[in-house]
Amino acid sequence: MADEQISVFISYAHEDVEIATAIQERLEADGFAVWIDEGALRAGDSLFEKITTAIHANEFVVALITEASVDSKWCQHEIHTAMTSGLNREGVKLLPVRFGNVRIPVTLEDTYCPAIEPENMDEGIARLAKDARSHHEERRLAKVAGEPLPTTGGEDAGRIVLPKATIVQEPPRPSDIEPVRVVGIVKEGVGRPRNDGTRGSALYAVPVQLSRAPSGLWTELFLRCWDRPPEWTTMHRPGIARVSGDSIILDGTTMDELEKYHAKTLRLCVATVNEQEQVILERERVKQEADEAARREHEREVEDIADRIRFDG
Numbered sequence: 001m002a003d004e005q006i007s008v009f010i011s012y013a014h015e016d017v018e019i020a021t022a023i024q025e026r027l028e029a030d031g032f033a034v035w036i037d038e039g040a041l042r043a044g045d046s047l048f049e050k051i052t053t054a055i056h057a058n059e060f061v062v063a064l065i066t067e068a069s070v071d072s073k074w075c076q077h078e079i080h081t082a083m084t085s086g087l088n089r090e091g092v093k094l095l096p097v098r099f100g101n102v103r104i105p106v107t108l109e110d111t112y113c114p115a116i117e118p119e120n121m122d123e124g125i126a127r128l129a130k131d132a133r134s135h136h137e138e139r140r141l142a143k144v145a146g147e148p149l150p151t152t153g154g155e156d157a158g159r160i161v162l163p164k165a166t167i168v169q170e171p172p173r174p175s176d177i178e179p180v181r182v183v184g185i186v187k188e189g190v191g192r193p194r195n196d197g198t199r200g201s202a203l204y205a206v207p208v209q210l211s212r213a214p215s216g217l218w219t220e221l222f223l224r225c226w227d228r229p230p231e232w233t234t235m236h237r238p239g240i241a242r243v244s245g246d247s248i249i250l251d252g253t254t255m256d257e258l259e260k261y262h263a264k265t266l267r268l269c270v271a272t273v274n275e276q277e278q279v280i281l282e283r284e285r286v287k288q289e290a291d292e293a294a295r296r297e298h299e300r301e302v303e304d305i306a307d308r309i310r311f312d313g
Contacts, residue, residue: 006136007033009058009092011078013068019099019121020064026125032132033058048189048207052245055081055092059139060132065098065113070105074188079107081213081245093135097128177281179274180218181211182266186247190255205251206258208266213246218277222248225269225276235261 008027012020024034035054055061061082069075082094096113098104104113114131116124191204214222226241240252253262 005031005033006060006132007035007058008132009035009055009061009082010064011055011061011069011075011082012036012064013066013072013075015068016064016066016099019066019118022121023062023064023125023128026122027129030129032129048186048205048247049244049249051078052081052247056245058092059136060093060095062128062132063094063096065096065102065104065108066100067102070103076105076107077186077188077209079105083107093139095128095132095135097124177278178212180214180270182248182270183209183211185209185255185258189247189249191251193254200252203252203254205249206253206255207244208248208250210246210248214243215277217280218273219243221273221276221280222269225273226265229265229269230272231268232265233261236265237262 010020010024020036024036027034035058037051055078061078063069063075063079063082079094079096082092094111096108096111097116098113099116099118114124114127116128186207186209189205189207191206193204194201222243223241227238229236235257237250237252237257240250242249242251248266250258250262250266258266
């Protein structure tokens with residue numbers, strides 16, 4: 001991992017495109033892989049889906065905090081997506097940097113946001129690159145921490161030395177998991193109808209913001225539930241839902257349909273899936289506790305016998 005190319009997504013308001021481009025060019029010159037929407041988007045791409053996917057595909061999100069970006073709902077959505085993903089150690093890491101005497105968004109009040117002075121961009125970007133490499137190395141070391149190292153010589157010579165047991169992360173208790181909630185519509189991500197007379201051309205994508213990014217299990221359960229909900233109307237549209245990051249996208253509906261029909265089904269499915277996920281996680285937790293107890297008992301038996309075996313005559 002130490003030799004892998006570090007990947008970076010740059011989040012910025014389009015008023016700051018010159019700053020973002022300068023950072024992109026400097027980081028790329030330093031060997032980073034940089035994703036920036038300038039040149040990465042094609043006509044017809046879904047902005048919401050493309051950008052959310054890009055955030056999750058990169059190791060870092062460099063968020064430019066400027067007067068323009070703090071007032072941009074799209075930039076705040078990108079920061080929220082990065083912060084939600086970052087709750088997982090393997091998720092994207094947010095690296096906010098501010099320009100000028102700009103107020104820090106409430107969501108970043110507990111996050112260090114170093115300043116980059118416009119008159120000394122090179123120094124600020126160099127520090128940003130250094131911080132990214134430091135976080136990258138920290139993650140690399142975290143991945144290899146705990147790997148068994150063979151012990152030879154000294155008092156253990158001629159003795160079987162067992163590797164340290166792998167630490168098994170206990171599944172979260174259902175009571176510790178915050179239920180997923182529907183927060184509202186991501187207005188900036190709502191699509192537009194083609195209205196070209198072809199079938200379905202009046203329909204478009206509507207992204208719905210969730211309170212957090214759901215797990216893979218929750219996502220799978222939700223898609224099943226949406227296709228076959230406990231209750232539905234004749235206007236229900238199976239197959240149009242997908243989950244992207246911390247949002248549900250209904251791709252093939254209208255705002256009017258959502259208000260009249262789908263909103264109720266959406267709330268019902270989310271509540272149903274929250275309950276289903278808790279049942280499955282509790283079942284998995286009980287099973288893993290039993291498996292862990294059996295594993296520990298086996299290791300104790302192996303250690304007892306291994307300690308008695310000698311190969312020194």
